[in-house]
Structure formats: structure tokens, C-alpha cells
Amino acid sequence: MKQATVTMEVGDDGVAVITFSNPPVNALAIASNGGNFSGGFDLNVIETVQRTGDISLLPDVSVDLIVNIIEDAKKPSVAAIEGFALGGGLELAMACHARIAAPKAQLGLPELSLGVIPGAGGTQRLPRLIGLEKAVGILLSSRPITSEEGQKIGLVDAIEASEELLKVSRQWALDISRRRKPWIRPLHNVEKLGSLYDAIDLLKMAKQHVKQTVKNMLQHQACLDVIAEGIIHGGYHGVLKESEVFKEMAKTDTSKGLLHAFFAQRATTKVPNVTDVGLTPRRIKKIAVIGGGLMGSGIATTFILSNIFVVLKEINSDYLQKGLKAIQVNVRGLVSRKKLTLHKAEKALSMLKGVLDYSEFKDVDMVIEAVIENISLKQKIFEDIEKVCASHCILASNTSTIDLNIIGEKTKAQDRIVGAHFFSPANVMPLLEIVQTEKTSPQVILDLMTAGKTIKKVPVVVGNCTGFAVNRTFFPYSQSAHLLANLGVDVFRIDQLISDFGLPMGPFQLQDVAGYGVAVAATKELSLSFPDCTFISPLVDLLMKSGRNGKNNGKGYYIYGKGSKPKPDPSVLPIIEESRRLTNIMPGGKPITVTDEEIIEMVLFPVVNEACRVLDDGIVVQASDLDVASVLGMSFPSYRGGIVYWADTIGADNIYRKLKTLSEVYGNFFRPSNYLTERAARGIQLSAPAPTSSGARPRL
Numbered sequence: 001m002k003q004a005t006v007t008m009e010v011g012d013d014g015v016a017v018i019t020f021s022n023p024p025v026n027a028l029a030i031a032s033n034g035g036n037f038s039g040g041f042d043l044n045v046i047e048t049v050q051r052t053g054d055i056s057l058l059p060d061v062s063v064d065l066i067v068n069i070i071e072d073a074k075k076p077s078v079a080a081i082e083g084f085a086l087g088g089g090l091e092l093a094m095a096c097h098a099r100i101a102a103p104k105a106q107l108g109l110p111e112l113s114l115g116v117i118p119g120a121g122g123t124q125r126l127p128r129l130i131g132l133e134k135a136v137g138i139l140l141s142s143r144p145i146t147s148e149e150g151q152k153i154g155l156v157d158a159i160e161a162s163e164e165l166l167k168v169s170r171q172w173a174l175d176i177s178r179r180r181k182p183w184i185r186p187l188h189n190v191e192k193l194g195s196l197y198d199a200i201d202l203l204k205m206a207k208q209h210v211k212q213t214v215k216n217m218l219q220h221q222a223c224l225d226v227i228a229e230g231i232i233h234g235g236y237h238g239v240l241k242e243s244e245v246f247k248e249m250a251k252t253d254t255s256k257g258l259l260h261a262f263f264a265q266r267a268t269t270k271v272p273n274v275t276d277v278g279l280t281p282r283r284i285k286k287i288a289v290i291g292g293g294l295m296g297s298g299i300a301t302t303f304i305l306s307n308i309f310v311v312l313k314e315i316n317s318d319y320l321q322k323g324l325k326a327i328q329v330n331v332r333g334l335v336s337r338k339k340l341t342l343h344k345a346e347k348a349l350s351m352l353k354g355v356l357d358y359s360e361f362k363d364v365d366m367v368i369e370a371v372i373e374n375i376s377l378k379q380k381i382f383e384d385i386e387k388v389c390a391s392h393c394i395l396a397s398n399t400s401t402i403d404l405n406i407i408g409e410k411t412k413a414q415d416r417i418v419g420a421h422f423f424s425p426a427n428v429m430p431l432l433e434i435v436q437t438e439k440t441s442p443q444v445i446l447d448l449m450t451a452g453k454t455i456k457k458v459p460v461v462v463g464n465c466t467g468f469a470v471n472r473t474f475f476p477y478s479q480s481a482h483l484l485a486n487l488g489v490d491v492f493r494i495d496q497l498i499s500d501f502g503l504p505m506g507p508f509q510l511q512d513v514a515g516y517g518v519a520v521a522a523t524k525e526l527s528l529s530f531p532d533c534t535f536i537s538p539l540v541d542l543l544m545k546s547g548r549n550g551k552n553n554g555k556g557y558y559i560y561g562k563g564s565k566p567k568p569d570p571s572v573l574p575i576i577e578e579s580r581r582l583t584n585i586m587p588g589g590k591p592i593t594v595t596d597e598e599i600i601e602m603v604l605f606p607v608v609n610e611a612c613r614v615l616d617d618g619i620v621v622q623a624s625d626l627d628v629a630s631v632l633g634m635s636f637p638s639y640r641g642g643i644v645y646w647a648d649t650i651g652a653d654n655i656y657r658k659l660k661t662l663s664e665v666y667g668n669f670f671r672p673s674n675y676l677t678e679r680a681a682r683g684i685q686l687s688a689p690a691p692t693s694s695g696a697r698p699r700l
Helices: 043-052 061-071 088-095 122-130 132-141 147-153 162-177 196-213 219-233 235-250 253-267 294-304 317-336 342-349 375-388 442-454 470-486 491-501 507-514 516-529 539-545 570-583 596-616 623-634 643-650 652-666 674-682
Strands: 005-010 016-021 078-081 084-086 098-101 106-108 286-290 309-313 352-355 366-369 394-397 417-422 431-436 458-463
Touching (some): 061 088, 061 235, 078 088, 078 162, 088 106, 088 122, 098 147, 106 147, 122 132, 122 219, 122 235, 132 196, 132 219, 196 219, 219 235, 235 253, 286 294, 294 309, 294 317, 309 317, 317 342, 317 352, 375 394, 417 442, 442 458, 458 623, 470 507, 470 516, 470 596, 491 507, 491 596, 596 623, 596 643, 596 652, 596 674, 623 643, 643 652
Parallel strands (some): 286 309, 286 366, 309 352, 394 417, 431 458
Antiparallel strands (some): 005 016, 417 431
8 A cells, every 4th residue: 555755856946846645535735646636634534533532633734734834934835736626635725825726627625515614724715715605605515616617716826737737836936935926825815705794694694595405414504603703803713713613523423424425435336246356347338228208318318418329219209209308308408507518418419319129229338228117018128139239238227126037037148137227317316226136247237337437326236136225225115104194194294304304305295206106116016025014005096096196297295386395285185084094094093193203213214124124135235335325316314324324323222122112013014124133132233244154144
């Protein structure tokens, strides 16, 4: 392993070049060795602090290094930025007296996305360099900007080609020392802050905004408070306050959860017997998508936006035109929202071709089947594409529930069959669940992982079973919600509590948005394989018989108007009452009395229980994969770390005892799994690795 090195070389011009090399992301530098300025502070140190509780491990660099040695030095310093300057790396650059960057360099302060705030002066210098309003926007969003954007707003002084970067930076330092260019100490520069009254007013509005948008994450409010401290009492006081609050935030549960989710996502890139056996990924240049509905058009959109040719197949001209139009709407929508240039949009759409037969499939590298959840239809498609596609072509299915062995049982190309499960809408949701059977080639898995990264998805490799990892784990989510509804609990109360917990919407609104057909199809498949996780409810059928189909036709549990927020529909209550009458499970015919906490437990603990079964069956490589999948696929709150991590914060024993009690009252639906029972009895975490001795559960 390469060691971090710091070198200083003084040239004939009298300028010292300090170079810091610390692979792989050059954690903190002034001039970088290896193409990247700095990825910032080493997050492993924060993780160690959180694990050990030893806050002294966090160095206080903001005053000694950044203020005294760099910013207030008698000699000017210039940051030569190439690649990226993120977090502490950008804070270091901002303490310098000028910043020269290479084209397309990435600059950003992502600390809030990890549950902390900048700790080396970022909250104080950024507003003073670019103005308060722009700085607040960058800080709260954690969004990186390019060096070109940085130059426009005053963060970057000049942009130079990489080969000229060091030369120009040296001359810039000389010009500052000779007073040919301004000697700016950012912490002392208050011109761009505006009046005190306007600054306080802007921060007050920002606080109100974050209360509504990120109400469960305290770091945003803390960041704004620290900015205010510096504006009112001066930059030096702001730096001291920032350092103190940074350490406080590092100890919070929010930061622990977010940091766990961050490291868990990085760990998904390592898959046993796939990424560790010396294989080289093959580039996927052209794919075919079968089915132009919501999922198929979304998948096609994702690939053409990443410069991969797509052939879209449908069964007739009308369906094909609808699919092509949906893709066009997706792409042009990005242009209207200024997330894509018109030139890039036209280029993407030029990489799309619609067809009605398989004649264009001969040279594709991968086919993704994205038709309705119908076993016989999918089997026929796989028989057909095996005959027409090249021998290297990956045969993938976007099925969300059906066992891949069933889909491909009539083919001979078992080693090329794989699941490529996107989440709706496929062009937006970041997760790609890659499903491997016992026969899927490691090369195919590696190729699909690589393609997933190319299209800016996070690939998580899982094993094959009905529902795979994500839908199987979260199948009890809707089931337990329906159980509660039929026990007399208000569906809108359930949705509100789940939303308050941190999911973007509750289970009933989610059903509205996804469409009732999806719920019916998923329940049909999953209930056959996992009857103990199924609660038979007539509610969805009753809703559809009453002419409702959720957001699709504007009527579900909620009323949906164009551009307006969904509103609970009181006229759905008699339908829910009819469902309760038919199920007849309310004790004594009266609604049960439950606390808000009990509702959360009754909805989410069965999800944890099924996650335990998924772990026990070896469907995921490691528990953290399920955390990533729950956050990116089901929008489980990232600050809670993921479904298994969250469960561990509560404790296996607590969850076991609650489910045991519920099972005694309501039956097998709540019965604790063997895995949960064993972990609770032994007092170990659900995420702890399985023993490696004989009898351990199988691994991918």
C-alpha cells in the first residue's frame, strides 16, 4: 500500500511547490500528485471516531494550518486544482490567496450529505468568496460544481490547461507577492456578504426551507447557524464555532447512518467469484429493450443518455410510437429543466431506433426484456432472443418478482441469463439490482455491473429467488399496512407516520403512484412463495371495482390533480370499511388502539424480519448490500443507514420480542424468523457476518 508523502521543491523563480500524494483520492493537498487535488478529509477517521467514541482522533486543522500557516502567512499561496477538490480539499484551496483550476475540475463541499458540516473553514470562506446566497445553495445541496462554474461565481480565479496549470500558478504567486495581483485573505473579505440585515433575513428563509425539506437532519440547521455566527461575530469566531459543531455532528446518529450508507455503497463493487477472479469487463455498445411501457422506455432513456445505442421493440406500431414518444418526453424534459443541453439531447435521441421484429437484434451486446409480469410471455421472448442474438449477447430480464430459472427454463443459454431489475422510474431511480442464478456466468455479471456504472446506476448483485432481495424484503411493507387498515387504523395516519419516519411517502400513497396492477401482480407471485408474509386483503380489488387506479386516473386513496399536492379522498373510506367487513379481523368488530410508535413497528418490523430471511438464505453478499438496496431502491431514509443498519440500532432482541408478542395476537404474519430468533438469543447484530464453519448459510 502506497504511503502518503509531502514534498517541497523550490524553483529558480523562488516559488515553492508543495506536493501531497496520498492515494487513491489524495486526502488533502496543495498541489496534487496523481491528477486530483484532494478528495478531502479521510472519512475512515470519522468512522473510527463514531465506532470508538474517541473525538480526539479528529485533528483541529482549521486554525493552526488553514488560518495561521496558510491564510495569514507572510508569503502568498496559490492552489493548483486538477481533477477534484472536495470537502477539506476545497476548504484548503479556499484558504489560499488564489485558485487556478484545470478545465472540468470538480469543486464541492459534500459534508452535509454525510451528516456533518465543513470543519476547516468552508462555512466561512465560501460565502465571503462567492456571496452568501450562492454559498448557501452549494452547501445545502452538497452539489459539486465545475471549475468553469466556479470561475463565473468567483471561486476560481483562472482556468488553465493541465499542462500549463503549475506554470501559471507559480507566476500567479509571484504576481501576488509583487502586488500585481490582489492578495486576498478570504476570511477577512466581507464585501460579498451584503448587509447584516439582508444576510440574517436570507439565513432565516433558508432555515424555514430546510425545516420542510430535510426536517429529520440537523446538520443543515447547524450549518446555517455556524454561517450566522461568522457573519455576526466575524470570520475567526465562525471558524472556531464551525470546528466545534463539526465534532458534535460527527457523533450524531444521522452522521453514523449516512456514513454507513456511504461505505456500504462503495462495498457493493466487490462481489466474490466475480470481481476477484481476474476477469476484464467487456464494453456494451448496443442493447435492445423489449417493451416500450413505463419501465422499458425509462430503461432505454437511461442507456441513450449514456451514449449506448438502443433498439426498442414493441408488438405493434401504436405501442412502439407511444414508447418512442415517452423516451422523447423523458429526454426533452431534461432540457427544459436545464439538466441537459439541446445538442446532447438530440445526440441521445439519434441513438434510438424502434422496431417491430428481431431483425436488428443480431449485433446487440445485451437484450433487456421489460414486458408485463407474465411467465409464459417472458419464456417465449427468451426462446426467441436466444435464436436470433449472438452467442456473446447477455439475455437480461427486468422482472421484479419472477424467479429467473422459471423465465429461462426453455432456453439453453443458462449462463447468459441474468436479472437487470431497474426501479421505477428507471431513468431516475439510482439502483440496478443484478440477479444471478447458479448458472449465470461471472463474466456476464461483471459486464452488467460495468454497464450499470456507465449509465450512472449503483449495481447491487443479489441471488435468485422470487422477488430477489429488494421486493422480497419489502413485500411485508404493503402487507402489514393493509393488515393495520383492516384492523381499523386510519390509512392516512399510517402514511403520515411513515412519511414522518423519513420515507418519501407512505405505503398507500406508494400503491397509488405505482398503480394497482403492479400491486396485484407482485402480490400474486410473492404470496405463492412466501405465504407467511402475505395478508389476504380485498381492498385493492374493491378500489379497482370502484373505478380507481391511483395516480394513473387521478383517483385512489388520494385525489390527484395536475400540479397539485395529493389530498386524502374521504370518499375512499366506505370502501375501506367494506374491506374491514369482509376480512372481519377487528377484535370485537372495533378498531384497535395503537400508538404512533406501534404503527411504525407493525409496518417496518415485518420488513426487518424478511430481511433476516434474505440474509439467512444468502441472497445478498453482505448485510450492507441490503442497506444500499433499501435506500436506493425503496427510498428508505439514508440517514437511518438502511433497513438492516436501522434494525441494529434498535436491537435484534427488541425486535424479536415485539414480533413475538404480535404473532401471539395476530398470527404467523408476525412470527420471528429463525435468523432473528437466533441473533436475539445470542445478543449479536443482524448485520454480523455468518460464521465460516460448516453449516454457515450460502454466500453468492
